[in-house]
Amino acid sequence: MSIDDATTAVSExxxxxxxxxxxxxxxxxxxxxxxxxxxxxxxxxxxVAVVCGPSxxxxxxxxRCINRLEVHQGGDIVVDGIELTNDLxxxxxxxxxxxxxxxxxxxxxxxxxxxxxxxxxxWVRKKPRAEAESMARxxxxxxxxxxxxxxxPGQLSGGQxxxxxxxxxxxxxxxxxxxxxxxxxxxxxMIKEVLDVMKELALSGMTMMVVTHEMGFAREVAxxxxxxxxxxxxxxxxxxxxxxxxxxxxxxLFLSQIL
Amino acid sequence: xENRDAIxxxxxxxxxxxxKAPNLSIGQWFRKNLFSTWVNGILTVLGTAAALLMLRxxxxxxxxxxxxxxxxxxxxxxxxxxxxxxxQYVRVWVAFGSVVVLAGLSAGIWxxxxxxxxxxxxxxxxxAAGFLAVCILVREPSVLMDLEGKTIRLPDGSLVxxxxxxxxxxxxNWWAVVAxxxxxxxxxxxxxSDKKQLKITQVTYLGIGLGVLSLWVAPYGHYxxxxxxxxxxxxxxxxxxxxMPWTVMWIMxxxxxxxxxxxxxxxYLVLAKAGSxxxxxxxxxxxxxxxxxxxxxxxxxxxxxxxxxxxxxxxLGACFLWFLTRSDIGEIGRILATxxxxxxxxxxxxxxFGWYPMLQKARISFLxxxxxxxxAPNFVGExxxxxxxLLGWLGTMALVHYLATMINTPSTVELQSTEFLxxxxxxxxxxxxxxxxxxxxxxxLALGRTSKFPIFRILSTSYIEVxxxxxxxxxxxxxxxxxxxxxxxxxxxxxxxxxxxxYTLFSAAYLAENVRGGLQSVTKxxxxxxxxxxxxxxQRTGFIVLPQxxxxxxPQLVGQVIATFKExxxxxxxxxxxxxxxxxxxxxxxxxxMGVKREGILLVAVIYFFFNFxxxxxxxxxxxxxxxxxx
Numbered sequence: 001m002s003i004d005d006a007t008t009a010v011s012e013x014x015x016x017x018x019x020x021x022x023x024x025x026x027x028x029x030x031x032x033x034x035x036x037x038x039x040x041x042x043x044x045x046x047x048v049a050v051v052c053g054p055s056x057x058x059x060x061x062x063x064r065c066i067n068r069l070e071v072h073q074g075g076d077i078v079v080d081g082i083e084l085t086n087d088l089x090x091x092x093x094x095x096x097x098x099x100x101x102x103x104x105x106x107x108x109x110x111x112x113x114x115x116x117x118x119x120x121x122x123w124v125r126k127k128p129r130a131e132a133e134s135m136a137r138x139x140x141x142x143x144x145x146x147x148x149x150x151x152x153p154g155q156l157s158g159g160q161x162x163x164x165x166x167x168x169x170x171x172x173x174x175x176x177x178x179x180x181x182x183x184x185x186x187x188x189x190m191i192k193e194v195l196d197v198m199k200e201l202a203l204s205g206m207t208m209m210v211v212t213h214e215m216g217f218a219r220e221v222a223x224x225x226x227x228x229x230x231x232x233x234x235x236x237x238x239x240x241x242x243x244x245x246x247x248x249x250x251x252x253l254f255l256s257q258i259l
Numbered sequence: 260x261e262n263r264d265a266i267x268x269x270x271x272x273x274x275x276x277x278x279k280a281p282n283l284s285i286g287q288w289f290r291k292n293l294f295s296t297w298v299n300g301i302l303t304v305l306g307t308a309a310a311l312l313m314l315r316x317x318x319x320x321x322x323x324x325x326x327x328x329x330x331x332x333x334x335x336x337x338x339x340x341x342x343x344x345x346x347q348y349v350r351v352w353v354a355f356g357s358v359v360v361l362a363g364l365s366a367g368i369w370x371x372x373x374x375x376x377x378x379x380x381x382x383x384x385x386x387a388a389g390f391l392a393v394c395i396l397v398r399e400p401s402v403l404m405d406l407e408g409k410t411i412r413l414p415d416g417s418l419v420x421x422x423x424x425x426x427x428x429x430x431x432n433w434w435a436v437v438a439x440x441x442x443x444x445x446x447x448x449x450x451x452s453d454k455k456q457l458k459i460t461q462v463t464y465l466g467i468g469l470g471v472l473s474l475w476v477a478p479y480g481h482y483x484x485x486x487x488x489x490x491x492x493x494x495x496x497x498x499x500x501x502x503m504p505w506t507v508m509w510i511m512x513x514x515x516x517x518x519x520x521x522x523x524x525x526x527y528l529v530l531a532k533a534g535s536x537x538x539x540x541x542x543x544x545x546x547x548x549x550x551x552x553x554x555x556x557x558x559x560x561x562x563x564x565x566x567x568x569x570x571x572x573x574x575l576g577a578c579f580l581w582f583l584t585r586s587d588i589g590e591i592g593r594i595l596a597t598x599x600x601x602x603x604x605x606x607x608x609x610x611x612f613g614w615y616p617m618l619q620k621a622r623i624s625f626l627x628x629x630x631x632x633x634x635a636p637n638f639v640g641e642x643x644x645x646x647x648x649l650l651g652w653l654g655t656m657a658l659v660h661y662l663a664t665m666i667n668t669p670s671t672v673e674l675q676s677t678e679f680l681x682x683x684x685x686x687x688x689x690x691x692x693x694x695x696x697x698x699x700x701x702x703x704l705a706l707g708r709t710s711k712f713p714i715f716r717i718l719s720t721s722y723i724e725v726x727x728x729x730x731x732x733x734x735x736x737x738x739x740x741x742x743x744x745x746x747x748x749x750x751x752x753x754x755x756x757x758x759x760x761x762y763t764l765f766s767a768a769y770l771a772e773n774v775r776g777g778l779q780s781v782t783k784x785x786x787x788x789x790x791x792x793x794x795x796x797x798q799r800t801g802f803i804v805l806p807q808x809x810x811x812x813x814p815q816l817v818g819q820v821i822a823t824f825k826e827x828x829x830x831x832x833x834x835x836x837x838x839x840x841x842x843x844x845x846x847x848x849x850x851x852x853m854g855v856k857r858e859g860i861l862l863v864a865v866i867y868f869f870f871n872f873x874x875x876x877x878x879x880x881x882x883x884x885x886x887x888x889x890x
Binding site: 069092095096098099100102104106107109119165169 | 782784785787788789790792793802803806807810885
C-alpha cells in the first residue's frame with residue numbers, strides 16, 4: 001500500500017465523523033519561553049492520534065492544555081463542541097467528557113481501587129453507589145484485574161496501577177481519552193499489559209490522543225502520528241508515511257535516534 | 260482489622276510467609292543484645308543500676324512515713340470538681356455517665372481490635388509480676404513507729420528501720436499479688452499449647468468484668484474528719500461508698516459496649532456511626548451548659564422570644580433556601596447570597612458600634628443563613644437534593660437556638676465561686692472543647708494559607724504569624740482582661756467563655772501549621788488527577804487533599820492535642836481553679852493539711868500522664884491503620 005493509499009484509507013475511515021478536538025493556533029508561554037507555537041490540529045471522533053517528539057518539544061504541554069491542566073494563552077481549543085474558556089462551567093463540562101491517564105498514574109493512595117474508580121461517577125455524575133460499583137467491577141474486568149478491587153494502590157504493581165488509572169478515567173464514560181506518556185514510568189515487562197489495554201480501547205472506537213515513545217504501538221494502532229519539535233507540529237501523517245517515508249529532516253533525525 | 264498480621268506480612272505468590280530468624284535462647288539473647296562487647300556490658304550494668312535507684316527513690320517517696328495521702332483521699336472530690344455543690348452532685352454523675360455510655364458505644368461500634376497472641380497476654384501478666392517483685396525488693400524497709408505512731412530515733416537522731424527480712428514478711432500481701440499474677444500468666448501460657456490468638460474483644464469483656472468485680476473487693480477508707488483526726492471505715496468497698504457510683508458507671512460502660520457490638524452487626528450501622536459522632540460533637544456543650552449548669556429557663560421568655568425567633572429563622576430561612584435552589588435561579592441566586600452575607604456582616608459591625616440592639620443568636624443565625632445561601636448552588640436540582648439542604652438548615656437552627664438559649668440562661672447551681680466547675684472536670688472540659696473547636700478552624704486556616712486567592716492567604720498567614728508570635732499566657736490574659744473592655748455595652752463574655760475563645764484561637768494557629776505541613780506533602784499529581792476526573796475544588800479538597808494531608812500530619816496533630824491538654828494548667832494564671840491549682844494551692848491552704856503539696860502534685864502528674872499516654876497510644880494505632888494504603 002502506498003502512502004497515498006494509506007492516507008486515503010484513514011480519511012475514508014474518518015470521513016463524515018464529527019470533529020472531537022479542534023485546536024487552532026494554540027500558543028502557550030512559560031514566562032518568556034514559548035512552549036507551544038500556533039499548534040493547529042483536528043482530531044476526529046474515533047481517531048487514535050499519537051503525538052511523539054523529543055523531550056521538551058511541547059507534546060505533554062499540548063495534551064494537558066486540552067483539559068485545562070495548563071492554561072493556553074492564545075488560539076482556540078474546542079472539545080466536542082465546547083470551547084475551552086475561563087468559564088468554570090465549560091471547564092467542568094469538558095473535564096467530565098475527557099479522561100486522562102498520567103505518566104505517574106496519580107491514583108489516590110488513601111482510597112481502595114474500587115473507591116478510586118467510583119469516586120467521580122458518584123460525586124460528579126451523581127450515580128447511585130451500587131450502580132457505580134458494578135460498573136467499576138466491570139471496568140476492572142475489562143482491564144484484566146478484577147481481583148484487585150479491594151486493595152490499595154500501593155499494593156499493586158506499576159502496570160496494574162496504570163490499568164486502574166485507565167479504568168478510573170473510563171468510569172466517567174468519557175468521549176475522549178488523553179494519555180500522557182502512560183508507559184514511561186513502567187518497568188519493561190509491564191509495558192505490554194498497559195499497551196494491550198490501550199489497543200483494546202482503540203479497537204472499541206474510543207477517540208484517543210496518546211503522547212508516547214512506544215513506536216510499536218504507534219505503528220500498530222495509530223490512525224495518525226503527529227511529530228512535534230520546539231513547540232510546533234512538524235509533520236503529520238499515517239504510520240506508513242511516518243515510518244517509511246517522512247518528508248521532514250527533523251523527523252528523519254528523530255526516527256534515526258529512537259528506532 | 261481482623262487479619263492485621265496477615266496484611267502486615269504479605270504472603271508471596273505461593274502463599275507462604277517469609278522465613279523467620281531462628282529464636283534465640285535467653286542466654287543468647289542477653290549476650291547478643293546486652294553484653295556483646297565489654298563497653299556494652301558496663302553500660303547495661305550502669306543503666307540497670309540507675310533505673311533501679313530511680314525506682315527506689317519514687318517508691319520511698321510514695322510510701323514514706325512523711326506522706327499524708329489522706330490529703331488527696333479526703334480532697335478527691337475537690338480535685339475532680341472543686342466546689343460543685345453536694346446537693347446537685349447527681350448532675351456530675353449524669354454527665355460522667357453520659358460520657359461513659361458514649362465511650363462504650365463508640366468502642367463497641369468502631370473497634371475492630373483484631374487478635375492478641377495468648378502468649379503475649381501471658382507475658383504481660385508475668386512482666387507485671389516481675390516489676391512488682393522488683394518494686395517490693397528495692398523499697399527501703401519501713402521506719403519503726405512507737406505505740407503513739409511516732410517514729411523511733413536513735414540517740415544520734417537517725418531513724419530506726421525494720422530489718423530486711425521483716426520488711427519482706429510485712430509485704431506478704433504484695434507477694435501474694437505477685438504470686439497471683441504469676442499463676443494467671445503461667446496458666447494462660449501452659450494452656451496455650453497450640454499458640455492460639457485471643458480475640459481482643461474477649462479480653463476486653465474479661466477486663467470489664469474484672470473491673471466491676473474489683474470494686475466489690477477493693478477497700479475504700481471512708482475518712483470522716485472529727486476532732487482533728489480521720490477515722491477510716493475499714494469495712495466499706497469502693498463499689499457504692501464513694502460519691503460517684505462506680506459500679507453503676509462500670510455497668511453502664513458494659514451496656515454501652517454491648518449495645519455498640521449489637522449495632523455493629525445490625526442494619527443501623529451507618530446511622531449509629533453518624534449518630535455517635537454527632538453525640539460526641541455536641542456532648543461537651545450539652546454536658547457543660549445543660550446538665551452541669553442546669554439553666555433556669557424563664558418559660559415566659561422562651562415562649563415569647565426564643566421559640567418564635569428560632570421558628571422564624573427556621574421557616575423563613577428554609578423558604579429562602581428553597582427559592583435559591585430553583586434550577587432557573589441563575590445569577591439572582593449569587594446576588595441574593597452576597598446580599599445576605601452583607602446583611603450578616605453589617606449586623607456584627609452594628610453590634611460593635613452599638614447602633615441597634617439584636618440578640619446575639621440572631622446575628623449568628625444571619626451569618627449561618629448567608630453561609631447556607633452561598634452553599635445553595637451545590638444543591639440546585641431535583642427535590643431530594645434541595646430537601647437535604649433544607650433539613651440541614653432546620654437541624655442547624657434547632658441546635659443553635661437550643662444551645663444559645665441554654666447558654667444565655669443563668670445557672671441554678673449554687674455557686675461558691677465565680678466558676679462553678681474546677682479541678683479535673685474543668686481541665687477536661689476546656690481541653691476537649693478547645694480541641695474540638697480549634698480543629699476545624701485550624702484546617703480552614705491551613706487551607707487559607709495555601710489558597711491561591713491572595714486575600715485568604717494574606718489574612719491566614721498574618722493571623723497565624725501574629726498568634727504564634729505571642730505566648731499563650733498573654734493570649735489568655737488578653738482575652739480575660741482586655742476583651743471585655745472592647746465589647747459593646749450589654750454584651751458580656753463569661754471568664755470561661757473568654758478563655759475558651761482565646762485558647763481556641765491560639766491552638767488553631769498551631770494546628771493550622773501542622774496541617775499545612777501535611778498539605779504540602781500532597782503531590783501536584785493528586786490535584787491534577789482530581790481535576791482531570793472532574794471533581795469540583797471543594798470535592799478535591801474534601802476527598803483527595805485533606806485526607807492525605809491529615810494522615811501525614813497525625814503525629815504533629817496528636818502532639819498539639821497533648822500540648823493543649825497539658826497547657827490547660829495555665830488557666831490558673833487568670834484565676835480559674837484547674838486540676839493542678841487545686842493540688843498546688845487549694846489543698847495546702849486547708850487548715851488540716853497545711854502545706855501538704857507533694858502528694859497532690861504527684862497524683863496530678865500521674866493522671867496527666869495517664870490521659871496523654873492513652874492519647875499517644877491511640878494515635879500510634881491510628882497511624883498504623885491509616886498507613887495501610889501507603890507503601
